[in-house]
Amino acid sequence: ATIADAEIHRGAGGETHQLAGGEVPVLTTQQGIPVADDQNTLRVGPRGPALLEDFHFREKMFHFDHERIPERVVHARGVGAHGFFEPYESLAELTHADLFQRKGERTPVFLRFSTVAGNKGSPDLARDVRGFAVKFYTQEGNWDLVGNNIPVFFIQDAIKFPDLIHAAKQEPDRGFPQAQTAHDNFWDFISLSPEAMHMALWIMSDRTIPRSLRFMEGFGVHTFRLVNAEGRASFVKFHWKPKLGLQSVVWNEAVKLNGADPDFHRRDLWDAIQSGDFPEWELGLQVFDEDFAEKFPFDVLDATKIIPEELVPVRIVGRMVLDRMVDNFFAETEQVAFCTQNIVPGIDFTNDPLLQGRNFSYLDTQLKRLGGPNFTHIPINAPKVPVRNFQQDGHMAMRNPKGRVNYEPNSWGGAAGGPRESRERGFRTHPAQESGAKLRIRPELFADHYSQARQFYVSQTPVERTHIKDAFVFELSKVETLSIRARMVSHLRNVDEALAWGVAEGLGLGDMPPAAEPARPVVADLPP
Ligand code: HEM
Numbered sequence: 001a002t003i004a005d006a007e008i009h010r011g012a013g014g015e016t017h018q019l020a021g022g023e024v025p026v027l028t029t030q031q032g033i034p035v036a037d038d039q040n041t042l043r044v045g046p047r048g049p050a051l052l053e054d055f056h057f058r059e060k061m062f063h064f065d066h067e068r069i070p071e072r073v074v075h076a077r078g079v080g081a082h083g084f085f086e087p088y089e090s091l092a093e094l095t096h097a098d099l100f101q102r103k104g105e106r107t108p109v110f111l112r113f114s115t116v117a118g119n120k121g122s123p124d125l126a127r128d129v130r131g132f133a134v135k136f137y138t139q140e141g142n143w144d145l146v147g148n149n150i151p152v153f154f155i156q157d158a159i160k161f162p163d164l165i166h167a168a169k170q171e172p173d174r175g176f177p178q179a180q181t182a183h184d185n186f187w188d189f190i191s192l193s194p195e196a197m198h199m200a201l202w203i204m205s206d207r208t209i210p211r212s213l214r215f216m217e218g219f220g221v222h223t224f225r226l227v228n229a230e231g232r233a234s235f236v237k238f239h240w241k242p243k244l245g246l247q248s249v250v251w252n253e254a255v256k257l258n259g260a261d262p263d264f265h266r267r268d269l270w271d272a273i274q275s276g277d278f279p280e281w282e283l284g285l286q287v288f289d290e291d292f293a294e295k296f297p298f299d300v301l302d303a304t305k306i307i308p309e310e311l312v313p314v315r316i317v318g319r320m321v322l323d324r325m326v327d328n329f330f331a332e333t334e335q336v337a338f339c340t341q342n343i344v345p346g347i348d349f350t351n352d353p354l355l356q357g358r359n360f361s362y363l364d365t366q367l368k369r370l371g372g373p374n375f376t377h378i379p380i381n382a383p384k385v386p387v388r389n390f391q392q393d394g395h396m397a398m399r400n401p402k403g404r405v406n407y408e409p410n411s412w413g414g415a416a417g418g419p420r421e422s423r424e425r426g427f428r429t430h431p432a433q434e435s436g437a438k439l440r441i442r443p444e445l446f447a448d449h450y451s452q453a454r455q456f457y458v459s460q461t462p463v464e465r466t467h468i469k470d471a472f473v474f475e476l477s478k479v480e481t482l483s484i485r486a487r488m489v490s491h492l493r494n495v496d497e498a499l500a501w502g503v504a505e506g507l508g509l510g511d512m513p514p515a516a517e518p519a520r521p522v523v524a525d526l527p528p
Helices: 055-065 158-168 184-191 194-203 251-260 264-274 329-334 353-369 451-458 462-477 482-495 497-507
Strands: 008-010 016-018 078-087 107-115 130-138 141-148 224-227 233-242 280-288 315-325
Touching (some): 078 130, 078 264, 078 329, 107 315, 251 264, 251 462
Antiparallel strands (some): 078 107
């Protein structure tokens, strides 16, 4: 809308004043005090010094000075939207999680997509993993499924995560590259971490340059547990399947798009949802039990492995629709806090050593990022069910316990005694049997780092294989240290000889390095 000249008043120095009146509300300070002049500071005479007394100026400037909060230590670049999830059927036989009990009942969700390595202002089409984090506001509290668009991860143990991310982000002396995996530190770390080979194949595939966030899959990555009302537990992998199918750009397009429109994905999501073209994903489950898990030649607690869909088909159980953009980017997308330990009755963790470390990391980083222990009071993070407990105070407490009682057990009966625990409704950890010596050790079954990398590569079409080869050549050609290039090729020889030779040729590698020594024999075929 254009501004009618009639609304514009000129001040003594020619400055513009637009005045309240009619339906136009009066501007106020944070204290609600009506403001008469928002163009000029309070001075002594028209050309005199500014006065400390000017509370409106000081409040406005102080607030501006404090606008920035730390960006996320990873996944800083992202975009979010609201929507809902609805199950196609009751899953009561598998889980007593409230959101899966009743066919067609909608649970509100908030989803944030992200890239991992780039800073908050980095371009959308960097070659990178995409975050796919869903917050379900269920009737029994918030469940966060904090996933990615790739079903496996680089590392097997959370203790390596700081090293992985340091190596992936800009190098500490030069401050670049800001959103590229094409640099020495990244490939040095990857080539020294055979466990990363499966993921390395996925990130060199077209999945890391999606056409749009609407054309991506999502994965919970870890093996989780579902627990039903009788206490029977199953293992589960979570999948999101886009209704629009999978689409990517090619590298050439990605490079141009990053220059022409660094907000390409963000804008695409905004335009689609604003025009009523609501993106949709189906939720799929791979469910299996402990006995079945023991038949695999790998460990289901190892986040560098998938469960082959030929062995455990994905069962589609519901759909998620994104139908509303945020009202305010900062309040919602920036302040949303996902955490793998936000879990509801009927769902549980496993001993995946990556998942267990994540459960510590998210809350810890959010305490700093969001300024203290009360960030669950922010509307985007607050559950949509009553929160009742005796936690109190801290910076910016918005919902302290009411009345006299702030502890339990207490002698004040009934409502005056406050909330009480419930054996029937409360979250109960699945009583998995655990025993063993305290050790720092990887299980032996975690040691086959090439078989699934090979299975992924051979499952690709010829065009996709060429893209993977070209991506390796492009990325490694930016690595200045030649021994790192050779070390990567030596790993690729265990994945696929033709791929390794193609990359070596593309890099102009003089001598073919010998294949890396695998810790366990490479299994070429899927188990029967
Ligand atoms: C964000 C840690 C592995 C998906 C984050 C954040 C941290 C973190 C500290 C920033 C959170 C915030 O400031 O709110 C870790 C650690 C990992 C790990 C320690 C391994 C040990 C993974 C894996 C996945 C994943 C395996 C996918 C399955 C995400 C996503 C976000 C995120 C999607 C962005 C959430 C958002 O949109 O706000 N991670 N992460 N992370 N992580 Fe991880």
